Amino acid sequence: MALYEPDASGLDLGRLVPLEPTTAANGVPPNINNTNPFPLSSEGRYNFLLDESIGQTNSGTTYILVISPPSGNSFSERRILVEMLGVQRNDPLSSVALGYRATSLDGQPIGLDGNTEITRQIEIRDAAYQSITIFEIGVDSVICEADQISIIKSADRSAAQPGDIVVYRLNVKNLSATNIEAITAIDIPPVGFELLEESVSGQVAETSAAIETTVAGDRVRFRAIEPLAPDQVLDIFYAVRITPDALRGSGRNSASLTARRTDNNFRLQDGPSEHRVTLDPGILSDCGTLIGRVFEDKNFDGEQQADEAGIPNAVVFLDDGNRVVTDTDGLFSVQKMLPGQRTGTLDISSLPGYTLAANLYFNERNSLSRLVNLSPGGLVRMNFGVTPTFQEVPES
Secondary structure, eight states: OEEEEEOTTSSSEEEEOOOOOOOTTTOOSSSTTOOSSOOOOTTOOOOOOOOGGGTTTSTTOEEEEEEOOOTTSSBOOEEEEEEEEEEEEOSSTTOEEEEEEEEESSSSOSSTTOOSEEEEEEEESOTTTOOOOSOOOOTTSTTTBSOOEEEEEEESOSEEOTTOEEEEEEEEEEOSSSOEEEEEEEEEOOTTEEEEEEEEEEEETTEEEOEEEEEETTEEEEEESSOBOTTOEEEEEEEEEEOGGGGGSOOEEEEEEEEEETTTOOEEEEEEEEEEOEEOOTTOOOOEEEEEEEEEOSSSSSSOOTTOOBOTTOEEEETTSOEEEOOTTSEEEEEEEOSEEEEEEEEGGGSTTEEEOOOSSOGGGSSSEEEEEEOTTOEEEEEEEEEETTOOOOOO
């Protein structure tokens, strides 16, 4: 056990708190010499004496209590922020009231009631022998156990196509020293992964385990009916059907786990655990094809006639970042484009000696950009008419 002053942030360790040394004549067991840090005895008790005369109990004074477990065990270090709330002298002056607030810095409880913050005021009649109990626990309790539950998500395949069935497994393990209950796994499947509820099953040590399934929006909740003993493993199996909508998603889903200890009702959690399925469109695809031409528009109608030649090496920038260049006939095409509203912009600087041809019939085409609606699996055209900078006279 060690008592530190906070650093400038107020949450990390500064220097060790200097304590007034004591002897067997004026010290308090077990820390007779008031040393800091202090190694715990087999009884697990410790104490530090604070000196009011140098302001160690003044209101606003803070300390960080550090519990460092011995090496070679499963316990993790604990840090607790202790803030003094000041001393209030009572009448008669034979007693004082000291207030303090203890706050967990790691989110784990600091009492068997599960609280992460404790605020108390105690009456002290003999400061040399009356202790302030911040918390009192057994070393095998949840307070210092590092890992108490775990969840691992896996599947029977790493790649799938629309129409395939993927079987997932949620591997839940009780790593604590007591039974856990209210075991709930929250799974968030990706777009286009359809749960087959009749496929849900549970298994503990090759014995069937009842699983309650609830679907709410984009979340699936699996709840185990029976508690899980220490070191037992619960496997939750379920299947999903891959729909064509999955091609618009990432194929990555995640699962998180919550549970409750039966000895002290502490809430436990782990995750999220992720698994990604690579999606192959197979024979299904809703992508479309974009075709277009950059041509010399002699009559300024926006449409290409037989005597209007295509312009090679023209550059068109698409909204998805692609850059396409026209061929010798002024043609360009892009396959496997996502459906929806797509835009393209003509880079007029790629056509020295040409400028955009004014359209005499459609005002929306008097722009270097074009907007088209590409339907799923469809074909759409995007043309750009240009004219030499000396401006030809429109044909009558």
